[in-house]
Amino acid sequence: MKFSFPKKVMAAALCVAAFAGSAQAAEKVYRLKMAETWQSNFPIFGDTPRNMAAMAEKMSNGRLKITIDSANKHKAAFGVFDMVRSGQYDMGHSASYYWKGKVPNTLYFTTMPFGMTAPEQYAWFYHGGGQELMDKVYNKFNLMSFPGGNTGNQMGGWFQKEINSLEDLKGLKMRIPGFAGEVLAELGAKPTNIAPGELYTALERRTIDALEWVGPSLDLRMGFHQIAPYYYTGWHEPGTELQFLVNKRTWDRLPEDLQEILRVAMRTAAYDMYIQSYHASAENLEKMLTEYPNVQVKDFPADVIKAMQDANSKLLAEKAAADPLAKEILDSQAEYMKKARHWTDVSDKAYLNNFNAE
Incomplete structure (x- = not known):
């Protein structure tokens, strides 16, 4: 005798199974390893990836956990590019211009002499095509690079x-x-x-x-x-931007919501570093000139x-x-800086000149 479930019962069962599967996926914990160029307990630079990891874990309700190995552990301060590219580490925190000997076009995404200030450069990255050009350079190496914190001038x-x-x-x-x-x-x-x-x-x-x-x-x-x-x-170095490196295969394995959480955590931690660095420079310059x-x-x-x-x-x-790609990057930076610098001169520079004149 052939027995079959009513269609409504079958549909309900499939919905329950789908929900259970999605719930199980939502509860899965993704554990990533990051290598940083800096020594352990290094201030500001080292604070930034840790702030990012803490934000990512909290925003993901514990589903995204990132452990960080400092240079004194992995013993390769300038090996972060290769370690993340190979998959030995899922992520890295370093500076793009350290890789110019391997990939010359990585040079331009940290800072350039007589180039953009930090606010100008952030505007270029996020709204002027800088991130897309960085993608073009790093994608062929199975890597993704994101702004990772600015020191300011x-x-x-x-x-x-x-x-x-x-x-x-x-x-x-x-x-x-x-x-x-x-x-x-x-x-x-x-x-x-x-x-x-x-x-x-x-x-x-x-x-x-x-x-x-x-x-x-x-x-x-x-x-x-x-x-x-x-x-x-x-x-x-008028606006030195560090970088977060991410192995592309690692990124692709993450659910879309965790990708977005990681993206937001990196962007927030990067800007937080700029503010932290500015504050520390103001305090330490005063101390330096007074005590030394x-x-x-x-x-x-x-x-x-x-x-x-x-x-x-x-x-x-x-x-x-x-190099045509170098030309594309440099032309983009020059054109954007011309536009942004005009506003910088009319706003910040004019304000400071007026203030100093009194």
Whole structure:
């Protein structure tokens, strides 16, 4: 005898099964591993991925848990790109310009000498096509890159000796990454990149003559003022944006709601870092100038700045001529900065000029 369920009963059973399946999926916990370039307990930079992970876990009601390994654990401060690309880690927190030796076009998404300030750059990323261009560079490496926190305008560095002319740059051994290092090399300096945990020792032992790190927000803690009295204002990193890297396969395995939660957590943590960094720089500059009167805050001479600008323009033209994608990125940045800078001048710059005039 053939027995069959009534259609309504069958439909109800299917609905119950579907609901149970979706409920089970909603309860599944996704555990991701992140590698950061920074040492453990490193302030501001290290706070940012932890703030992001905490937000993601809370917003997902515990379904998204991210553990973070610092450089002193994974032993590869500048290996984050490869570790996330290979799937050894699901995510990374670092800076895009560290990968210029592997993928030259990653260089442009951290900051550029004489380029956009932090607000201008955020506007470019989120509304001016910057994120889409970053996607174009990273997608072919099974990676996704997102803005990961901004330091604001960085200082030009700590120097053992005063810079009075272009001659003082010739042969100067300086820790300075990114495109700025190429600019200084054009002027006869010898740029190098050194992991954050090794900077103080390198400057103290005169392995290098000068270094740039960030600004008062982090430099005071590093102790550079104890061994290099000249602290120069910035030109090379007007809006330094760190990055969150995500393995594309990891991203694709996440449900859509967790993808959106992760996206929102990264964006919020990035902006929070900018505010935190600004606050710390304001506090630490005041402390530095009050408690360490040996520190001399100086501007580079006008002829040195002009030579840096000329070298920067020359190198940008060479990069654009050699690579169509580099040209697309650089043209986009230049066009957006022209538009944004006009507003910056009419708003912030005019306000500060008026304020200082009183």
